[in-house]
Amino acid sequence: MPTKVLSIVGPTGVGKSNLALWLARQYKDLGRVIEIISMDSALVYKGMDIGTAKPSKAEQAEVAHHLIDVLDPSQNYSAAQFASDAKELISDIKQRGNIPLIVGGTMLYWRAWVYGFSNLPAANPEVRAQLDREAAEIGWPAMHAKLAILDPASAKRLQPNDSQRVQRALEVFALTGRPLSDLFEETPSLAGRKQEPTPDWVEVISLEPFDRKTLHTRLEQRFDQMLESKFIEEVEQLLNRGDLHTNLPAIRSVGYRQVWEYLAGDIDFETMKEKAYAATRQLSKRQMTWLRAMDRRVFDPFDTKQMDLAQKQCLALLQ
Template sequence: MSTKTNKPAEEGKIPVLVIFAPTASGKTALTRELFSPQGSHFILNAEIISADSQAVYKGMDIGTAKPDAALCQEIPHHLVDILSPEQQFNVSDFIDAADLACRDIYSRHKLPVICGGTGFYIRSFLYGIAPTPVSDPELREKLKSRIKTEGNDVLYEELKQIDPESAARIHPNDAYRICRALEVYYLSGKTRTEFKIEPELRSQYDFLFLVLEPPRDILYQRIRDRVDIMFADGLDSEVKALIKQGYHKDTPGLKAIGYSEWFDEDGSLLGADKLDEIREAIKHHSCKYAKKQYTYIRGIPGSTVIDFNGTEKDFEKVCGLVKVFADNHLIIP
């Protein structure tokens, strides 16, 4: 009887495969091929840790293009459907949860795989994040009150003057992150950008970092096709069901692309006569978001960028890289 063995304990590092791939790039098909026993390129047992900032929310299935139930049965997934839409989930929460999952998965002789399209989450997991001042409840309430009375735009413009680099990474409607960036500045006198750490990969892990990069024109067309499928699958009904549960424009989960476009400026749900406009807005924002996410993962040392179009040759290339990585760590099926 064979005994499963992980890399020698003295190495002290957990091997983690990290795959950055924007929506509609083929990552679901890839993970199924490599890590599902039903896949023709099956390598070994792995578990997926979702690096998608919106997949954490329950009831938001169609608009976030979550992995389907069949795939989750074939390959266990973490950080999917763990929160209600009204709960906040930030990059620090992601790193804490992903760290726990990596240790757990590896302890069971499986390969942890961080996979998703939120580039900020992936970059932060690879490098870690710098400690910033602990939140001050009184200041936080003052900023939240200002958001209500003055609006997001006023505080966002204030942030742009103080810390334009942070502002560029925050959506103008993301009240939570706008408040937090201002709070850091008013508590410390330093911008959040100034708290950046030196770019050095976290030492407790041994990473294989793959970046899937389909041709942009093909990726954007796939994204547009994906949005059409979402509407055909009942995205409008999903949004209405969330609103019926009491969620609204300012609910953290519903600020995501695919949901925020359904509301007008005062928070009212747009009518059926606006469906085409909503659809086109989602397509536009999704393509723009996919392009932006690549900026977060540029220049990370050791990354392997793969021209990935979902062909047999593409699968074979990724399979070969992962197999060598797993063999080096003595992770076997």
């Protein structure tokens, strides 16, 4: 049983799940069992399979996956909840004599798991409901303008239509009377700048393309494949439920929000595709920003020799 917990990270669309499944199959041949803990903010939601590139039912049957299909899209899931769930799962997996493997690209979840959120308040349903009511009246751009007065640093790094993060920043200010940016400065591991060294109980394998253009091309191709795999029909089922809306974290997921806007008649098909391409590129850029501030072992997922080295490194770390 390895003493350290291995995590496979990287931006969206680089093959993290494929590497994890390869490892699990290698260890199965050796009589050992790997259980995968998904670190993805969208995979937790039921009924969101195509647009999240969720592991297939066959893959999930072959290798145990955790934190997939655990919530309805109407519900919220936080970094703090992931940290708690991951720690409990790791303990349970080790007690079974198996090997836990953290896999995903939601880097805020990773930092919450590794470093914690000791100085950030928990989500407050009443405050969030009040902010939602206010946003319904004046709109999220106006809420962003309000944040610019209360917490200029946070407002500068957030887009006016990023309702989830704008809401969280306003919520933290309402609960603490202090800007979220100040609390981030007090927790270097969450600031996205100077990071604490990775603790000695965790190892990080990061799949990061050396050629960003290649990644962007592949992300566009992957989205086109999703459309061919009836992604629009998947989003249409969510829209037709009648109880979901674009302020929910699930529906704000990359791809889902753009297809939702298309189905609602707000944009045409080609605009939807271009907006989805752009949103996916922006997501990968944010993920790379987080990753560059981490201690990790980096491999290019689009280079065969590099991936051979990544596989060997993973096997060595799990000995």
